[in-house]
Amino acid sequence: MPPAKWTERRGLAALIAALDGKARYVGGAVRDTLLKLDVKDVDIATPLLPEDVMERLQAASIKVIPTGIAHGTVTAILPDGPIEITTLRRDVSTDGRRATVAFSDDWKEDAARRDFTINALSADPETLEIFDYFGGLDDLRNLRIRFIGSAAERIAEDRLRIMRYFRFLARFGLDVLDTEAFQACVEAAPKLELLSRERVADELLKLLATDDPRFAVGKMLDGNIFKQVIAETEPAAGPLLNRLVEREKAHAIGPSAVRRLVAILPKDKNKAGAIAKSLKLSKKMQKAIAARLESGTDDVRALAYRTSVNAARDAALLYAEENALPDMLAQLDGWHPPVLPLTGGDLIERGLKPGPVVARTLAKIEAAWIAEGFPDDQWLKKYLDDLDGTILP
Numbered sequence: 001m002p003p004a005k006w007t008e009r010r011g012l013a014a015l016i017a018a019l020d021g022k023a024r025y026v027g028g029a030v031r032d033t034l035l036k037l038d039v040k041d042v043d044i045a046t047p048l049l050p051e052d053v054m055e056r057l058q059a060a061s062i063k064v065i066p067t068g069i070a071h072g073t074v075t076a077i078l079p080d081g082p083i084e085i086t087t088l089r090r091d092v093s094t095d096g097r098r099a100t101v102a103f104s105d106d107w108k109e110d111a112a113r114r115d116f117t118i119n120a121l122s123a124d125p126e127t128l129e130i131f132d133y134f135g136g137l138d139d140l141r142n143l144r145i146r147f148i149g150s151a152a153e154r155i156a157e158d159r160l161r162i163m164r165y166f167r168f169l170a171r172f173g174l175d176v177l178d179t180e181a182f183q184a185c186v187e188a189a190p191k192l193e194l195l196s197r198e199r200v201a202d203e204l205l206k207l208l209a210t211d212d213p214r215f216a217v218g219k220m221l222d223g224n225i226f227k228q229v230i231a232e233t234e235p236a237a238g239p240l241l242n243r244l245v246e247r248e249k250a251h252a253i254g255p256s257a258v259r260r261l262v263a264i265l266p267k268d269k270n271k272a273g274a275i276a277k278s279l280k281l282s283k284k285m286q287k288a289i290a291a292r293l294e295s296g297t298d299d300v301r302a303l304a305y306r307t308s309v310n311a312a313r314d315a316a317l318l319y320a321e322e323n324a325l326p327d328m329l330a331q332l333d334g335w336h337p338p339v340l341p342l343t344g345g346d347l348i349e350r351g352l353k354p355g356p357v358v359a360r361t362l363a364k365i366e367a368a369w370i371a372e373g374f375p376d377d378q379w380l381k382k383y384l385d386d387l388d389g390t391i392l393p
Contacts, residue, residue: 001030001128006039011062011078015044015085016125018060019053022046023085024107024122024131031118034130034140035172044085045122047105050074053085072103089113091157108133115154115161116168117146145173151184159191162225163203170207170216177219185225192228200229201279208257214242217264230264230275237264240318247317251329258285259314262292269293292318300328302370305337338374340366342384350384 006029016023026045033039046053050069057064063077072087088110089101104110111120117136123129130137134148145168147154147161155161162185169177192200207213218238220226226233234240240263248255265272272293276286291311294303300320304312309332316328342365344358352358368383369375 001025001033001123001130003128004033004039006033006042007125007128009042009078009080011076011080012042012083014060015057015062015076015078015083018056018062019044019046019048019085020056021126022048024124026122027114027119030121030123030130031136031140031172034121034137042081042083044083044125045088045107045110046085047088047107049103050085050087053087071101107131112148114148115158115164117148118168118172120148140172143172143174144176144178145169145181146178147181147184151178151181152188155184155188159188159195160199160203162188162192163200163207163229166216166220166225167203167207167210169219170210170213173216175215182219182223186223189223189225189228192225197278197280201281204229204279205257205261208260209255211255212245213260214245217241226264230279232266232271232275233264234266240264244317247325251317251326253313253317256314258288259292259317262289262314263318265289265293267293291315298324299370300331301335301337301374304332304335305370305374309335309337340369341377341380342366 007025023044023046025042027043029039029042048056050066050072053074054064054066054069057074057076065075065077067073067075067084068086072089074085076083076085088104088107090104090106090109091101091113101113107122111122111131111133114120117134117139119136120132120134121136121140122131124131135146138144139146145165147165165181165185207216210216217226218241220229221233221238226237241260244260244263247253262272265275269290272289273286276289281289288311291307292314294307294311294315300312300316303315307315313329313332316325316332320328342362344362347358347361348354352361365380365383365387369380372379
């Protein structure tokens, strides 16, 4: 493995020394370093038992927390961030959602528990030598996503791996399916309904947040896998997602899982809202989805005023006519919705009696102000003067 900045984190050398050579970097940190990607999380595996790991780190004055000690995981708290250390394991049994494990001292046995060959790589912390038991390096060079051993067996161990396969295909793979993997995903897809909606939704959002999920999502739609995640999708979900991603790239707008999810959901707000709720999405995300289903993008600043600039931009990307889109995006670039320079108290000061009529009058004035394009105070003064003798006393 090439030298990487993350290997120089403060306290990491002391941690490795405390484990006395019985440790390797594993998983995403190794994979992403080889792909020259930024590494966020660093994971370490060791044949040492978790209690032994804790004793060694504490003796080296390294703070350690037993975050998942029953499953072999402890977390070392270093100055540059936490690092998880997990004892080598082997599966004893699994029900498709969670596995019963036993500790092991066999590196290959532990690597075999992982899902894809590119995730089973490990590296010696001192020499940076790579250990590859299942052809992961070759798959990484060819950007090929392949299950370790039998795809059907790996999926049976954890059905969420169906979602992970398509997420990894979108993030790391070329637009090429592994036939065995795809068929196994198709056959096991009905079992996704047995998983918690939170876990499924988390993987779905991660998939949609990748740089370009079009091929992966398209294959999920083709294989009727998506209906196990979202029972009712937008009939034109594939083409709409394709157009959206093309527009994002054309206008240098970064990925958004929510924006892309809206492209896939039914355009009926009630149906879309019910699906978002069934996926156990946060109330904030449900509200964001509803905002992006707003119609009336002809006046994109009015939409931004009612919802938010981000929601209006997303709605334009999703629904605007091609020739109108550049101007809509330009209108929102650097624009901040103003505040109506008028309150109900101002109307009462002008003689309007307190009560519901104040809110109704204020709403009428606000609607006219928005329709005029948020004009200045002079326009508002003239408008109010014109109302004198009609609505206002």
